[in-house]
Amino acid sequence: MANVYISFLGTNDYLLCHYQHQGNEPCPEPVRFVQEATVAMSCGSWGSEDSIVIFTTEEAEKRNWWDNGHCDRKTNAALCREGLKARLEKMGLKAPVRCVRIPEGHDETQIWAIFEKIFEEMKAGDRIVFDITHAFRSIPLLATVVLHYAKVMRAIQVAGIYYGAFEVLGDYQTVKDMAVEERIAPILDLGALDQLMDWTIATDRFIKTGDPGLVADLAKSQVGPILRESRGRNEAAQAIKKLSDTLKQFHLGLATCRGPELAVGARKVKEQATRCRGLDLHPPFRPLFERIEQRLDAFADDSLQAGLAAVRWCSEHGLIQQGFTILEETLICLVLTGVDGDPQDVTLRDVASQSFAILGKKIENCREKWQEPAKSNPEMVGKMIAFIRATAGLEQRMDRVRQARNDLNHAGYHRNAKKLGHAGSFATDLADHLDGIERLFRPDGMALATDSR
Known part of the structure; x- marks a missing residue:
């Protein structure tokens, strides 16, 4: 794992300028190349295992990497200009500096070649600093794609994305x-845009699959350092970390069928999402947190509605075994609610379960065959x-729910188990059972559906 600085060099005859980062003092000496400023900001303490990579086209290398690459427009005489290579060498950096040639990017083949060149410079676990100031044509979009591709393929971290806004001073003349x-x-500092993309992907993953893993990873990598630096006093970081924790607990509750606690878990997630929206x-x-909040609207404090919402969640997110388990227990809640019993009473739950068995075995009038x-x-x-x-x-x-649950819980080890080729029907059966049960117990026949769009 190393630090890698990546930037692009253009062909313009750049003017001297004092660059200033986020309200800090401007760089004391004017520089022609924004890379001098962003390298000084980011790479001063780097070592020989790190690297500074400047991508150039053939023309950019000739004009701005080497010295005296520009000519007077009237006389065509060479202008005395230090190139970026010489300027970076004078900074006394320990990290090696390299110039890497790339094509102009005039067609799709050349764009893919640039993609490969950039990706080759990123190794597993590297921390990347990207200066996109002079990224030309499609390069800014390409850089965004490369970064996210490398996050997946090589687990890189983005330490900074910078843009020197020289144009705010006016036109060249x-x-x-x-x-x-x-x-x-x-x-x-455009790092927040990269973080927004990460949070968008993580939120989408949670909404579509129910998996909060990416949210938890982001909370750890992006929020954790802020909490350590502020000793836990940063309000936004605290709120986002708490949201991550409650999402993990909610997912764990569903994965392990913690029925009585699911409504409370969902409420805690919604409370934290609401808190984050106000930051x-x-x-x-903010809309990302709102989507998380909306996704859990179907969970109510009522054990019956919370159970049906949990089954719907499991059905939509591939938690089929958990869905059948929770559905059976929710049907017991329905019976207890129907006879004014307490759904939390373990003894009454056993009685309700046995009542179904008594009906199934047709021993209603043979009490001696009943169990305690x-x-x-x-x-x-x-x-x-x-x-x-x-x-x-x-x-x-x-x-039918019990048959499916037994088949799943016994991992298919019984006589009437479904074969793998038909195992996909468990998911459709769960959805069908849920729809039918919701119609039985909702006067309007409306399902307690959650919006997964």
Whole structure:
């Protein structure tokens, strides 16, 4: 793992300028090349294992990498100009500096060649500083794509993206007529745009798959250092870290079927997402937190609705085994709610489960065959059986849900197990069961669907 500085060199005859980064003092000596300023900012403490890479076309190398590359427009005489190579050598840097030739980028083949050249300079785990000031034509877009490709393929980290906004001073002739000490141009830090792309991808991953892993990784890599530096006092960093933690807990609750705690977990995520929306962040970040909040709107504090919302979530995110497990337990909640029982009462839950078994075995009138605790609660069993019978299709739904759950929980090790070629039907069966059960228990027939768009 090393530090790598990447920049592009253009062909213009650049004017002397004082560059200034984020309100700091302008660089004391005027420079022609913005790379002198961004290298001084970023690479001063780098060592021999790090590298500074300047990409140039053939024309840019001739005009600005080597000395005296420009000519007087009237006389055609060579102008005395130090090239970027000489300027960087005078900085006494320990990191080696290299010039890498790239094509002009006039066609698709050349653009892909540039992509490969940039990617070749990034090794596994490298920290990348990108100066895109003189990136020409499609290079800024290409650079963005390369960075995100390298994040996946080589786990690189983006330490900074900079742009020297020389143009704020005016057109070339206006700046040329300006006193050098008045030429102060800002260096813009575009790292927040890269972070926005990361958070957009992470949020999309969570919304579509339910996996909060990328959000957690971002919280650790981007927020963790801020919390350490501020000793935990940075409000925005605290809120985002808390959101990450609650997302992980919510996902863990679903993955391990923690039914009674799912509604509370969803509420905590929504509370933290709301808190993050109120932070003083760049405006595009706020809708991302709002999407997370909206995604959990279907989870209510009521155990019945929370259970159905959890099953819907599992159905939409590939947690099929968990979905069947939670669905069976939610059907028991439905029965208990129907007979004014407490869904949290473990004994009553056993009685409700056994009531389905009593109906299935047709032993309603053979109490000696009942098991405890149903045997000790015949009146409650009677109420539950009456409720199950009064609810069209409930007994049959429970039977099919239990068959699927048993098949899944026993990993297919029983006589009537589905073969792998038909295992895809578990997902469609779960969705079908959920739709049917929601129609049974919602007067309007509307599903407790969550918006995964």
